[in-house]
Amino acid sequence: MIDWTHLFLPLTDLSLLFLVAAGVFVGIYVGAIPGLSVTMAVSLLISFTFGWDTLDALALMIGIYVGGVYGGSRSAILLNIPGAPAAMATSFDGYPLAQRGEAGTAIGITVIQSVLGGFLGVIVLAFGAPVISSFALQFAPRDYMLLAIMGILLVGSMGQGSVFRGVFAGALGVLLGLVGMDPLTGQGRFTFNTTSLMGGINYVTAMIGLFGVSEALVQIKDVNMVAVKQKIDRIIPTWQSVIKYLPLSIRTSAIGVLIGALPGTGGDIAALLAYDHAKRTVKNPSRPFGEGAYEGLVAPESANNAAIGGALIPMLTLGIPGDAVTAIIIGALFIHGLKPGPMLMVESAHLFWVIVGSLVLANVFLLIFGLTGIKIFVKLVEIPKAILMPVIIVLSVVGSYSINNNIADIYWMIAFGIAGYFLKIYKFPVGPVILGIILGPLLDVNYRRAMRSVEDNLLAFVTDLFIHPITAVLTIAILVMILSQTGFFKMIAGYFKKEKNDFLS
């Protein structure tokens, strides 16, 4: 049942309205400027909005999330530098369009498609999440454990680099998340008899270091890289073009929602899969893909914004992040004394509807801000890194200090920043590390609850993984994910492909 009062609260409450608008506006520019990221901005915001009312903090973060996912496409189109990972696929056809003098058209298409995808994601969230939430009340601890494992495997295996590096990063994050006092017995783990480590590693500090400082250092390596300028005109697309691409937009938005709803995967993977889908299914694109095809913009842009609504589903209903940004938003909810999961929908259902309302409003503001202020944007993107990066570092210092007003957090942040820099240089992804830090304690507690429920009987534990319907589905999905990466599976797949080709010829 829809709680209309709280659904419309972001529209009727002036402070929420303003914060959503401000968030979208800032998010677009944060997402657009290469070197800044939505994850960086939201992780800094957690500490800065610590003392705020929960709804105000969430409204701002939702706004930045929506604006930032779209914003990355602007620099992808104008500079061939995606401002966000979710905009990588946008640059394949966006930049060639800009080179043809159609940057304005490209920007217009990305705005409209982002808004359409965003609305579809919100609709699925609004109607799907309550259903999933009531269904999730049947989840046993072993199911949460399996979902968390799935999240880490997905984010580790579907990224850009090798699966080993991705899963290693995820496991490293899980390990870091286990440092400190065991929540069930009070025993110190990985503390090396140090009192300061008994409180564990502050994940906000780790996030700011891994996403803020490390990225600033990577950008400083290429501090003299000069952006290429583009001419902007003819932004607003025609109704005919919107209608023409609507079927593709709906299909790729659906892909975005589904991918976003999987734990650990978000807009970046959704955008790439959607682009791939468009290439396979669109028979007569406006131009060949990779040379400025409009369909090459429609697909990833609708998918990555639809993934936002999708990513919020597991976050709110299961307490499991759908992507790195929702992992950080979970951290924000914890800080404000809330526990995401099926009980959130029961105990704090108003929060869910305020989030849905904020998302709807954010997409409306995206339409307004996305189609305006392009000239300001061009100026901002031209800010030299030599000025921008030191400011980012200062913001990271302020952010990490503000969590506990403890100078030691700044040192931890620097350590994570330098470690994250090394990992990035050697092609280890850092997203899985953050996911692992958030999911580690959840995995540990649920594993031990599941094991204790069968009185430490390993055979009974393994049997349980296959005899309960929900658990069996999750177990099989994880096994398929693991086996699909092995040579044995690839050999079997190759055999079946050969058989099919022989049959068809």
Added chain:
Amino acid sequence: MERRHRKPGEMALIYILVFISVFSLFAAYKISGFSSLSSPGAFPMFTTIVLVVMALGVWREAKNLSPGPVSGMGEKFREVVNLLFTREVAGIILALVIYSLALEILTFIPATLLFLWGSMLFLKAGKWHKALFYSILNMVIIIVIFNFIFKVVLP
């Protein structure tokens, strides 16, 4: 895109990660050994086993890449330093460490102003007065936003 050769220092980092993984496995064992499958150390041990296996997988992948063109310890060390610690990166890391130590001695405003101005000059943002202007401008914006809007306690 497949990489054709290892980056300078890559194997050294991987060996360090393998060492950290194995060390973590021992540390996990020390929590509660093999006492029970639901003990505080059980899941940490599982995690560190995965860490070791993945680290070995990374090692094997990197071993199969061709080494870079450079040979000789001295040359290799120089290549690693050139890759990781360009002048700009090394300078900013040093400045950041000094800045964090200076926060307690000088307090936030002077330490931050010096860091911003020094970093911008070092990264060649422009002449000294232009860098000073941007430093002061950003300082004012940070104080206004964080002291008055976010009400955050500054270091």
